[in-house]
Amino acid sequence: MENSDVRGLITKCAASVKKSIENGRKPQLKLPKRGLSNVIYTPKTGYFKLDKNQITRTLTYNTVKSFAQSLRMMGLCKETIENAEEVSKREAYYISKNWEEARFDQQPESDTVMEDLEAMFRVNREQLGFVPEEKGGEVAGRLNVIDKDRQRGEKLKIDCTRFGRGAYSIPISVEELEFETSAKFILAIETAGMFQRLNNHAFWDKKNCILISLGGVPTRACRRFIRRLSDENNIPVYAFVDGDPYGYSNIYRTLTVGSGNSAHINEFFCVPEARLLGVTPYDIDTYELPTHPLSERDVKRAKDALKNDPFFKHHKAWRKALKKMIDMGVRVEQQAFAKHSLNFVIDTYLPEKLAKTGSFLP
Amino acid sequence: MENSDVRGLITKCAASVKKSIENGRKPQLKLPKRGLSNVIYTPKTGYFKLDKNQITRTLTYNTVKSFAQSLRMMGLCKETIENAEEVSKREAYYISKNWEEARFDQQPESDTVMEDLEAMFRVNREQLGFVPEEKGGEVAGRLNVIDKDRQRGEKLKIDCTRFGRGAYSIPISVEELEFETSAKFILAIETAGMFQRLNNHAFWDKKNCILISLGGVPTRACRRFIRRLSDENNIPVYAFVDGDPYGYSNIYRTLTVGSGNSAHINEFFCVPEARLLGVTPYDIDTYELPTHPLSERDVKRAKDALKNDPFFKHHKAWRKALKKMIDMGVRVEQQAFAKHSLNFVIDTYLPEKLAKTGSFLP
Numbered sequence: 001m002e003n004s005d006v007r008g009l010i011t012k013c014a015a016s017v018k019k020s021i022e023n024g025r026k027p028q029l030k031l032p033k034r035g036l037s038n039v040i041y042t043p044k045t046g047y048f049k050l051d052k053n054q055i056t057r058t059l060t061y062n063t064v065k066s067f068a069q070s071l072r073m074m075g076l077c078k079e080t081i082e083n084a085e086e087v088s089k090r091e092a093y094y095i096s097k098n099w100e101e102a103r104f105d106q107q108p109e110s111d112t113v114m115e116d117l118e119a120m121f122r123v124n125r126e127q128l129g130f131v132p133e134e135k136g137g138e139v140a141g142r143l144n145v146i147d148k149d150r151q152r153g154e155k156l157k158i159d160c161t162r163f164g165r166g167a168y169s170i171p172i173s174v175e176e177l178e179f180e181t182s183a184k185f186i187l188a189i190e191t192a193g194m195f196q197r198l199n200n201h202a203f204w205d206k207k208n209c210i211l212i213s214l215g216g217v218p219t220r221a222c223r224r225f226i227r228r229l230s231d232e233n234n235i236p237v238y239a240f241v242d243g244d245p246y247g248y249s250n251i252y253r254t255l256t257v258g259s260g261n262s263a264h265i266n267e268f269f270c271v272p273e274a275r276l277l278g279v280t281p282y283d284i285d286t287y288e289l290p291t292h293p294l295s296e297r298d299v300k301r302a303k304d305a306l307k308n309d310p311f312f313k314h315h316k317a318w319r320k321a322l323k324k325m326i327d328m329g330v331r332v333e334q335q336a337f338a339k340h341s342l343n344f345v346i347d348t349y350l351p352e353k354l355a356k357t358g359s360f361l362p
Numbered sequence: 363m364e365n366s367d368v369r370g371l372i373t374k375c376a377a378s379v380k381k382s383i384e385n386g387r388k389p390q391l392k393l394p395k396r397g398l399s400n401v402i403y404t405p406k407t408g409y410f411k412l413d414k415n416q417i418t419r420t421l422t423y424n425t426v427k428s429f430a431q432s433l434r435m436m437g438l439c440k441e442t443i444e445n446a447e448e449v450s451k452r453e454a455y456y457i458s459k460n461w462e463e464a465r466f467d468q469q470p471e472s473d474t475v476m477e478d479l480e481a482m483f484r485v486n487r488e489q490l491g492f493v494p495e496e497k498g499g500e501v502a503g504r505l506n507v508i509d510k511d512r513q514r515g516e517k518l519k520i521d522c523t524r525f526g527r528g529a530y531s532i533p534i535s536v537e538e539l540e541f542e543t544s545a546k547f548i549l550a551i552e553t554a555g556m557f558q559r560l561n562n563h564a565f566w567d568k569k570n571c572i573l574i575s576l577g578g579v580p581t582r583a584c585r586r587f588i589r590r591l592s593d594e595n596n597i598p599v600y601a602f603v604d605g606d607p608y609g610y611s612n613i614y615r616t617l618t619v620g621s622g623n624s625a626h627i628n629e630f631f632c633v634p635e636a637r638l639l640g641v642t643p644y645d646i647d648t649y650e651l652p653t654h655p656l657s658e659r660d661v662k663r664a665k666d667a668l669k670n671d672p673f674f675k676h677h678k679a680w681r682k683a684l685k686k687m688i689d690m691g692v693r694v695e696q697q698a699f700a701k702h703s704l705n706f707v708i709d710t711y712l713p714e715k716l717a718k719t720g721s722f723l724p
Contacts, residue, residue, distance in 0.1 A: 086562065088555040091700035097652050098701065135554035135577070138497070138531045147526025151564050156526045164509025164518045165533035168525065169500045172558045176527075192497035193450040196534045200448065202513050215497070290459050338453035339460065 006128060009121045010078045017071065029057045029070060031120035034264055043314050046272030047257045050119070050264050066113070068102040073113050080129030086173055088133050089114060119264040126173045126224070137170035137222030138195065138213040141204030143229070146178035160210070165200055167213070174225045181233050183210045185354075188226060188274070190214055190241040190251055194334045194345070201346050207354065210235075217251050223269045226255070230271060237271050238360065240350075243279035244294075244331035245301035248322070249309065252276055257311050275360035277353050279332050281325040287349060290339050291330035302326050315362050368490060371483045372440045379433065391419045391432060393482040396626055405676050408634030409619045412481070412626050428475070430464040435475050442491030448535055450495050451476060481626040488586070493534040499584030500529035500557065500575040503566030505591070508540035522572070527562055529575070536587045543595050545572045547716075550588060550636070552576055552603040552613055556696045556707070563708055569716065572597075579613050585631045588617070592633060599633050600722065602712075605641035606656075606693035607663035610684070611671065614638055619673050637722035639715050641694050643687040649711060652701050653692035664688050677724050 013029070020027040032038065033053040040051045059067045076095060080087050087095070092114065093107040104110040118125050125131070139145075145158040145168060157180075160168050171177075187209055189195045195213035198204075204211050212226060230237050239255060241247035256274045258266025284291055294302075302322050305312045312318045325331070337345040353360075375391070382389040394400065395415040402413050421429045438457060442449050449457070454476065455469040466472040480487050487493070501507075507520040507530060519542075522530050533539075549571055551557045557575035560566075566573050574588060592599050601617060603609035618636045620628025646653055656664075664684050667674045674680045687693070699707040715722075 085704060086558070087700075087704060088559075088697065090555065090695065090697040091704060094652060094695075094698055094700040095704070131555070131558065133553060133555040135500070135558070135575070145526075145528065147528065149526065150562065151567055156524055158525060158528065162511075162518055163520055163530065164507075164511065165535070165538075166507065166509065166520065167531040167533070169529040169531035171527035171529070171561075172554065173527070191495060192534065193452065193493070193495040196448070196493065196497065197450075199533075200512065205513055213497070290456055333452065333456075335450065335452040336456055338449075338456040342447055342449060342453060342457070 006121065006123055007078055007081050009123075010074050010081075013120075014071070014074060027059045027067075029067070029120065030054050031057070031116050032264060034115065034119055047266040047270040048259075048310070049267065065102065069096075069099075069104065069110075069113050070116065072096070072099050072102050073110070073117060077117065077128040077130070085129060086131045087129055088131050088172075090133060092130065115264070122264075124224075124265045124268040126175050126220075131172040132220050134219050135169070135172055135221065136215050136219035137225060138167035138192075138215070139170060139210065139225075140167045140195075140199045141210040142181055142183040142208055143210045144180040146180065148176065161204070165196070167195075167199065170221050170225050172221050174221055174228065177225070177228070179229050179233060181210065181229070181235070182208070183233075183235055184208045186210045186212060186226060186230060186235055186237045187277070188212050188214055188218075188237055188239045188255065189334075190216065190239075190247060191334055194240070197342075198346065201343065203346055203350070206346075207350075214241075214251065214255070218255055220269055223255060223271065226274075227269065227271045230273060236357070237274040238277040238354075238357070239274055240277050240334065241279070242331070242333050243281060243283065243325075244333075245298045245305065245322075245325070247279075248276070248318075249301055249305040249312070253305075253309070253311055275357065275362060277357075277360055278349075279334060279336070280361065281321055281328060281332075283349075284328065284330065284332050287337065287340075289332050289336040291328075291332050291336070294325070294329050294331050298331060299326060317361055321361060368483065368485055369440055369443050371485075372436050372443075375482075376433070376436060389421045389429075391429070391482065392416050393419070393478050394626065396477065396481055409628040409632040410621070410672070411629065427464065431458070431461075431466065431472075431475050432478065434458070434461050434464050435472070435479060439479065439490040439492070447491060448493045449491055450493050450534075452495060454492065477626070484626075486586075486627045486630040488535045488537050488582075494582050496581050497531065497534055497583065498577050498581035499532035499587060500554075500577070501532060501572065501587075502529045502557075502561045503572040504543055504545040504570055505572045506542040508542065510538065523566070527558070529557075529561060532583050532587050534583050536583055536590065539587070539590070541591050541595055543572065543591070543597070544570070545595075545597055546570045548572045548574060548588060548592060548597055548599045549639070550574050550576055550580075550599055550601045550617065551696075552578065552601075552609060553696055556602070559704075560708065563705065565708055565712070568708075569712075576603075576613060576617070580617055582631055585617060585633065588636075589631065589633045592635060598719070599636040600639040600716075600719070601636055602639050602696065603641070604693070604695050605643060605645065605687070606695075607660045607667065607684075607687070609641075610638070610680075611663055611667040611674070615667075615671070615673055637719065637724060639719075639722055640711075641696060641698070642723065643683055643690060643694075645711075646690065646692065646694050649699065649702075651694050651698040653690075653694050653698070656687070656691050656693055660693060661688060679723055683723060 017027040038053045093110040143160040258270040379389040400413045400415045455472040458466045505522040620632040
């Protein structure tokens with residue numbers, strides 16, 4: 001959605017509130033109910049999606065403060081979009097200190113109102129001019145990122161093959177970036193150490209790909225970057241994470257289908273086309289990898305995923321893999337390949353796996 | 363220290379072990395005792411430094427395994443340096459799985475042996491071919507980083523003014539980087555959100571400086587990068603952190619004088635010339651900033667710093683500032699300036715502070 005469209009939605013909503021008041025009716029705001037009870041999982045679209053339940057907020061004596069706060073927040077969004085500015089959640093909280101009786105007393109209150117607006121307009125926070133506080137995600141390889149030099153207004157071409165041992169750090173908001181690439185795939189890597197090894201050896205050059213370091217559970221900006229890059233250029237995404245329940249059900253699942261708690265934005269942030277390259281429980285046998293015993297917490301996490309997570313429940317291949325891991329009672333780290341030799345992962349493991357992408361876990 | 367020198371130290375040490383054995387004497391390794399009991403604080407050098415206490419490890423029936431492990435680790439370092447490779451701590455642990463009886467059973471054991479070698483040779487881990495697992499630190503502004511294209515062997519000039527809203531991500535090891543800059547100062551920023559705001563507005567262009575995002579407590583690579591950049595180009599470092607005991611005693615203090623637990627490497631990783639721009643407790647009054655009450659933990663951290671930390675104890679200006687913060691009973695965040703307007707921090711606060719760097723906290 002273009003910024004001007006979002007501005008239009010805000011203006012339209014505000015106009016309807018104004019009209020109600022002028023006509024002597026109580027103004028209302030309608031927004032989707034947020035939370036797991038209003039979520040549907042559609043294997044076809046591939047992510048947790050908001051269902052149709054709506055709640056209506058009517059201006060009354062009791063709701064006057066929160067109603068005013070919603071309108072002020074809409075005003076802030078409109079201003080931010082018009083000035084091509086960006087506001088972090090924390091900054092929005094501090095800005096509200098000037099809203100007299102509509103000021104927020106705690107940041108969680110202002111965060112909630114902002115998330116309501118996301119859901120109400122069915123856009124993501126970044127499209128409302130808001131940005132997260134946290135950064136994350138590094139990129140190296142066969143990709144030009146096209147950004148704008150804000151001072152001079154000219155286009156900037158950022159060549160991600162030209163950073164040596166360093167990398168391109170993904171900005172907090174990626175909506176305005178454009179991409180040029182002829183890469184065959186994106187390799188999304190859990191640990192910074194493995195990313196650094198692959199980058200030092202220019203693995204992206206050997207395999208014509210783009211390396212992205214997730215740095216643990218990927219941030220919104222990192223997920224959105226991968227999603228847009230993959231969608232717009234039709235490139236597959238392969239995830240390379242530790243072989244443990246955290247790597248599968250937290251990192252990989254969040255990347256692929258999003259999270260249950262923020263179903264109203266998964267649409268923008270999930271990468272449903274991602275596939276898991278490894279490390280799989282089967283790799284432990286095939287490559288005779290050193291392992292660690294699963295902790296109680298690991299086992300609980302894996303069993304929870306099998307029992308309660310619509311994603312893992314839906315995919316037979318995942319159920320089988322998780323059960324095998326629980327049966328084996330062990331987990332494996334990305335670095336375990338170093339047992340064979342430092343670059344075994346580059347020379348043997350990754351090429352062998354990439355030769356049979358059809359067998360990757362969904 | 364050049365890599366060839368480090369290799370020489372390893373060879374020399376191994377030769378002396380060999381000679382002892384050939385002469386029928388028990389071989390010995392001498393290394394400094396590590397820990398706070400063997401640390402001196404010299405305000406002149408400005409960081410926690412190892413004192414002279416040494417321990418001697420002699421090869422006996424009881425020490426044969428750990429002695430062998432130290433020698434195998436030295437061998438791994440030598441190989442790594444010769445092959446211009448890099449090994450992470452976790453990879454070293456997995457490599458040891460091939461050392462038969464000298465293999466490590468847990469990663470903390472191999473980490474300790476590696477840290478002993480750092481202390482023994484008085485070098486940092488990176489100079490032994492080891493790299494940390496964690497990455498961190500982003501850079502934007504008036505700086506060219508000179509790196510090498512490992513595939514083609516040619517020099518790569520990375521212009522940190524050409525990343526748009528993105529940034530240059532610091533690699534895990536920075537020993538081989540070179541710098542070209544005419545910047546007047548380095549601004550080291552605690553939060554990714556504030557870094558992004560200053561970068562979006564090209565603050566580095568207005569003030570001819572280099573922006574570095576610390577992302578909380580700075581990683582080794584980030585601290586080493588700032589140290590080398592500052593030393594070799596004689597540029598001052600100004601820190602801009604949240605105004606709370608964590609920002610002062612964890613983030614700023616670690617950046618400036620290093621940490622007590624790793625005194626054997628502070629020499630390489632501290633930035634003794636750094637100064638604190640803000641946010642200071644005095645700024646709360648001057649700029650009428652919204653605050654949060656100090657938590658019990660905040661108060662404890664501040665009192666601990668006053669009582670036990672040689673750095674804060676040494677500097678009168680810091681004692682005064684910490685006492686003022688405890689008396690006020692409040693802390694302040696970097697984002698608090700947004701109360702006045704989103705870019706107040708860029709248009710007013712930073713320029714006013716930068717006009718009187720002499721008053722920065724040491």
